[in-house]
């Protein structure tokens with residue numbers, strides 16, 4: 001049984017649980033399903049976006065593991081679903097360590113239930129907007145060795161950090177804790193094909209959650225990767241980042257997201 005401690009808001013939809021619904025999971029409430037269905041009615045590509053985003057996450061982790069990264073900090077890790085970071089990383093390196101961080105109680109409870117007592121993986125309930133608190137948490141500081149390269153994953157999370165919460169400062173907090181050779185993987189919602197109506201509708205739905213979204217331009221997303229050298233193919237539409245099969249351009253644009261991976265430069 002999943003033991004949910006902490007404050008679960010049963011009245012309001014929640015982004016983590018709506019994402020679980022898009023992906024066909026079971027860890028959502030009826031309030032999440034209703035909100036997700038209203039989102040899908042106006043933005044039907046949301047489900048494809050969620051799948052494409054998970055696929056990017058898996059490709060990025062495989063890439064990083066291939067570069068010798070054996071420790072991961074997954075910011076806004078979400079409710080566990082198929083192809084979790086530790087599963088993908090352990091396929092390539094069974095000794096890899098993964099610290100999951102999310103502030104949503106259902107996501108944290110499910111992750112803890114799934115993981116049991118695997119000493120290579122931790123789950124921390126914390127707000128990623130406070131890097132010092134996250135980095136000092138026992139599940140992070142006690143698992144990851146920041147004197148060696150770390151793969152920081154900020155996948156479909158930074159659009160939940162409002163401009164007023166200084167997303168560049170948040171990213172810098174993690175960057176400054178990492179040594180050169182560390183990497184940052186980012187995916188981020190952007191306006192590519194969204195109509196005004198879709199944008200207004202999406203904002204209205206997510207403003208009822210605790211995490212209203214902030215879409216950013218490709219240039220604004222690139223700026224969040226300051227200090228990192230983007231690896232090929234750079235910051236591209238989500239499905240176009242090192243795809244494993246041919247990608248349809250229209251489908252790629254319909255994800256309204258950019259993705260990239262950067263390597264931390266010395267100095």
Ligand SMILES: C[S@@+](CC[C@H](N)C(=O)[O-])C[C@H]1O[C@@H](n2cnc3c(N)ncnc32)[C@H](O)[C@@H]1O
Pocket residue numbers: 015016019053054057075076077078079101102103104107126127128129154155156157160211
């Ligand atoms: C769309 S899901 C992405 C999950 C996963 N990273 C992925 O890409 O598949 C966004 C997650 O970020 C979490 N989240 C949003 N804002 C957060 C914050 N300030 N601190 C911690 N987690 C946050 C939500 O609870 C949710 O689980």
